Amino acid sequence: MPMPTTTFTENMAGLLPEHSIPPERTVSCPSAFAAAAAAAMEAQSSPKAEEARAEASRGATATTEQRHHSPAPRPLPFGNRWYVRLRRPVQCSVFMLFLLLPWLHSQGFVGISGSLYALNVFNVPFADPVSAMQALLGGLVPFSLWAGAGIVLLLALLFGRVFCGWLCPFGLLSEVAHTLRRRFAPPKATPPASSPPTAYRQWFRVRTGLCLLGIILAAWLGFPVLNSVSLPGELSLLSLQAHEGMAAVLVALALPVAVLLAEVLTGKRLWCRVCPQAACLALAAACTQQGFGVAWNATRCTCPRHARMCEAACSLQLPVRRKNGPPRSECVQCGDCVTACAKACTAPQGQALHMGFEKR
Amino acid sequence: MKPFFTPLRPPGAVAEQEFLRRCIRCGQCVHACPWQAVRLAGGWGKTRNTPVIVPRHTPCWLCMKCPPACPSGALDASVTSMEKANMGRAIMIKDQCLNYKGGTMCWTCYDRCPLRGKAIILEGGILPTITDACVGCGVCEYVCPEKAITTVPEKR
Incomplete structure (x- = not known):
């Protein structure tokens, strides 16, 4: 198992320097591999083996789809969160x-x-x-x-x-x-x-x-x-x-x-x-889901379910990874989750959270 | 005694009970006042953040800019003339007034009244007397050198 002693979450938070990640995991997006690795590790000890395995396979599938079907979005001048x-x-x-x-x-x-x-x-x-x-x-x-x-x-x-x-x-x-x-x-x-x-x-x-x-x-x-x-x-x-x-x-x-x-x-x-x-x-x-707000794209999301960088960043502790983003009646559009998401995975396949009018 | 406990409201204020219901404490009348005569009441009660005028500190010169500024109708926006300000009434304390005491001729209140010649008249050419035309702006209380005038809010 190539997984080092540090956990996936620490890797994603950028606490480890770039060179400490083995090169074969940084090829496209490290998170999918890390997710698979973390899930495999969990599978040996945790009772949630089934869920973790499903999660890892889902993440890996999504990444493969991204790689083959949709090109990386053109980066905006300040990233997709410049107004945040x-x-x-x-x-x-x-x-x-x-x-x-x-x-x-x-x-x-x-x-x-x-x-x-x-x-x-x-x-x-x-x-x-x-x-x-x-x-x-x-x-x-x-x-x-x-x-x-x-x-x-x-x-x-x-x-x-x-x-x-x-x-x-x-x-x-x-x-x-x-x-x-x-x-x-x-x-x-x-x-x-x-x-x-x-x-x-x-x-x-x-x-x-x-x-x-x-x-x-x-x-x-x-x-x-x-x-x-x-x-x-x-x-x-x-x-x-x-x-x-x-x-x-x-x-x-x-x-x-x-x-x-x-x-x-x-x-x-x-x-x-x-x-x-x-x-x-x-x-x-709460009357509409179509307005300005945070949207979550499941196919881009590469964090495993237990990592939740976005939900850990939300100061109001809202569920972010839902079909239409955080609940509109509670979300104050602060964009902390979007920033955390972009920090967690800098690969173009990442950045599953987006703030704006359009739902990707 | 009730009038003495209701504060002096800006011109065009509706009756006190309705005023407390309608005023949303936004402070737009305070911003509209060029003299900073309208101020916000403090404390924790019903009147918190409502506009009041303290004539002995700064009186109202009846420029009538605050009634149109009120967004909620607590100040009646249709009140635009000084004669209809209807804030209260000035009361002369005669044993402090120089003219009533005799010896000094002081017509400061008569001269400075925004409704000059209508709200304060000189009885017999000498004694300042407050008439029913007084709207209670408090300028006379502010300018009186002997503090011989008190403004009482409109009884509502």
């Missing part, structure tokens, strides 16, 4: 924009006003659908709020929950905290699950339930309750609260910081899974 690299700058600039808005207004730039509850960008209205529904409890709202909520829902339908992954300031803080936590206190190695994670179904129910509960409470108590616990809205109003003094800033930061602390302590992204502000976005995003 824009995400962090976009998130940071949105947060900075909201922090600097009062100053920009004082300098005469009045094109953008509002917060993430309702935003006016050069007279194009945007509105949080959940806020709009709560405002509706007070009577018929003006057309601009309808239009704003409609635009946001249409964007969610086309692009999925890009708001959560690309614009939300709390999403930025939560992701940075999660990344730092993973870097400095990596989670204990858990045995790979035999089935893809399904916990996201509960999150969807909890989120929608929280949203409905909040709307009922808003009708009962007479003020938009969900806006009091909205972290993106609170963070986007931070600069206006700063006008009131340091005490007001501390009050405004109390909830986000408490949630961030809880997330750092547990090592999981708690809030973003069940954030009631995203309930409408998730519903709109």
Whole structure:
């Protein structure tokens, strides 16, 4: 057996230098061979021998098909995930924009006003659908709020929950905290699950339930309750609260910081899974499978089932390797899985995950 | 006593209960205000992040830019004239006013009132008196050297 003592996963993560891999396994795509080898090794000891063998043969078949039938795709200038690299700058600039808005207004730039509850960008209205529904409890709202909520829902339908992954300031803080936590206190190695994670179904129910509960409470108590616990809205109003003094800033930061602390302590992204502000976005995003999103191409996928580089990279712990990619109602289009996939297998036959409108 | 506990809202605000239901706390009126007179209320209660005006800090000069900016109808966008701002009412504390006390002729409130000659008139040519035309913008409270005027929000 040519398999060295290191496991397949370590090879794929790029922890080993290139020359340490035997040359006969780097001919086309090392992963298929490695998968076969790993499966064969497992077959001697593991009770999952049947499954692993099937997996290995599937991977090998797929690679052979790729080699013979479809040519390698022409590489894009920055790879097939170049816009994923824009995400962090976009998130940071949105947060900075909201922090600097009062100053920009004082300098005469009045094109953008509002917060993430309702935003006016050069007279194009945007509105949080959940806020709009709560405002509706007070009577018929003006057309601009309808239009704003409609635009946001249409964007969610086309692009999925890009708001959560690309614009939300709390999403930025939560992701940075999660990344730092993973870097400095990596989670204990858990045995790979035999089935893809399904916990996201509960999150969807909890989120929608929280949203409905909040709307009922808003009708009962007479003020938009969900806006009091909205972290993106609170963070986007931070600069206006700063006008009131340091005490007001501390009050405004109390909830986000408490949630961030809880997330750092547990090592999981708690809030973003069940954030009631995203309930409408998730519903709109789940309406179609054809929009912008992550797609998984089974014939390109070369990792064995237990490796799951993409699902290990997903900060929301979503199942990625499914026919239509991760569930659209939960995926925030962050592209971490696509990046991990491209890193795991640099061969042209790899890169089974793709982000975009077209499904390959 | 209820009026003293409701904050002074920007011009064109609907009745307080409906205002709390309708206002989605987006802050567009705050951004629209060129004087930074509209500010966000703090605290944890119902009024968190709702717009208020604190006249003794910065009064409203009735430029009427915030009602059209409101996306949710909490500020009535059809209110565009200063006379219909309907924020509240100024109250004169006569034993602090220089003119009532005598000895000094001070007509600062009369001169600086945005509704000059309508909301504050000079009774007998001397004593400033607040009329029903007052909309409660709070400029008189801001400019009064003796702090002899208090603005009370509209009773709703």
